[in-house]
Amino acid sequence: MTIHAPTSRRPLDEAATDRPTPExxxxxxxxxxxxxxxxxxxxxxxxxxxxxxxxxxxxxLVMSFQEFGFAQxxxxxxEWVGLDNYTAILSDPYFWVVTLRTLVFxxxxxxxxxxxxxxxxxxxxRVAPAARTAVQxxxxxxxxxxxxxxxxxxxLMTDHRxxxxxxVLVGFGLTEFEGFDWLDGGAATFMLIGATVVIWASTPxxxxxxxxxxxxxxxxxxxxxxxxxxxxGRTVWSVLLPNIRPVLVLLGILQVIWDLRVxxxxxxxxxxxxxxxxxxxxxxxxxxxxxxxGNYGVASALAMVMLLLLVALTWRYIRRLGKQGDLx
Numbered sequence: 001m002t003i004h005a006p007t008s009r010r011p012l013d014e015a016a017t018d019r020p021t022p023e024x025x026x027x028x029x030x031x032x033x034x035x036x037x038x039x040x041x042x043x044x045x046x047x048x049x050x051x052x053x054x055x056x057x058x059x060x061l062v063m064s065f066q067e068f069g070f071a072q073x074x075x076x077x078x079e080w081v082g083l084d085n086y087t088a089i090l091s092d093p094y095f096w097v098v099t100l101r102t103l104v105f106x107x108x109x110x111x112x113x114x115x116x117x118x119x120x121x122x123x124x125x126r127v128a129p130a131a132r133t134a135v136q137x138x139x140x141x142x143x144x145x146x147x148x149x150x151x152x153x154x155x156l157m158t159d160h161r162x163x164x165x166x167x168v169l170v171g172f173g174l175t176e177f178e179g180f181d182w183l184d185g186g187a188a189t190f191m192l193i194g195a196t197v198v199i200w201a202s203t204p205x206x207x208x209x210x211x212x213x214x215x216x217x218x219x220x221x222x223x224x225x226x227x228x229x230x231x232x233g234r235t236v237w238s239v240l241l242p243n244i245r246p247v248l249v250l251l252g253i254l255q256v257i258w259d260l261r262v263x264x265x266x267x268x269x270x271x272x273x274x275x276x277x278x279x280x281x282x283x284x285x286x287x288x289x290x291x292x293x294g295n296y297g298v299a300s301a302l303a304m305v306m307l308l309l310l311v312a313l314t315w316r317y318i319r320r321l322g323k324q325g326d327l328x
Contacts (some may be wrong), residue, residue: 003279046152064300077233078297085301095285095302101191102260102282109195109202109262110255114248116199117206122236124211135287136208144202151268154197158182183273190279197265202258206251213244252313260310263287 026166064085081276089095120139124132143151158165169177182189189233217240225235241248262284277290284308290299 027082039229058304060300063297064304066297068297070294078152085298089301091201097281098282098285105191105281109198109259111204113199113206113255114252117203118210120207121210121214125214139204139207139263147264148268150201151265155272159195183269187278189251190273194269198259198262209251217243249317253317256313
């Protein structure tokens, strides 16, 4: 009988290590497309923004360091003047007057817009559905009205001959407003009408946006505040507004940006007023310096200063928005 020697067997784990390691599966074309799609979607709008804004911004920056006037419009090469345009701007007292006027106008218009918009949003939450729908339709119509049309409406309403504003004030016994010219009655009344036009056009966006944000607030928090005896004002201030703070801050930033660079409303109103020197804001000041005065180099420098001012006013909130993804 033949006896076979026992065959030595290796451990299973050792045998397993001798097997070739399978290669990880290569990503399919479909999965690669899913990874690249978000970047491709971002590439298109980024390219359009760079194309539409990049060249004009660079051209404006270069022009702000040049002497660029009517002669350069007809082919004469511009002369490089360095910081002379900026020095001329910063040493001009009228620039600081216009800047201060613009900041006061922006603070008043943006602040009033936010207050009225929030008040309308809270009101829409507490009225009947039919009344809410009517208010929303009116806000949409006001928002959709073209700027020039809105200015024309307010010009007619404040006309010194047959404007309805003067008629209403005289009807209340304020006879000094009979025949009063709001646009040519001084810088204060002109700016009041200008701010009114801006607020009237900006309030609908704030009101509708805040109303949408308030609809997302947990109703149980409001009910708890009411059970504790909180008044409507206290509930709005301590419960509703803190919960929609990111929306409010973002809307506030947008209002500051829009109101700081307001142009069309003020320029259109200036056509029916007297001297523009007392009613200029930065936007119209840049226009009158460049297009009206032909000094495009100084106008470009003014535009760059205005851009820096805008960045300085909103930088803190924009930085928080970039770091946290929200403003909470």
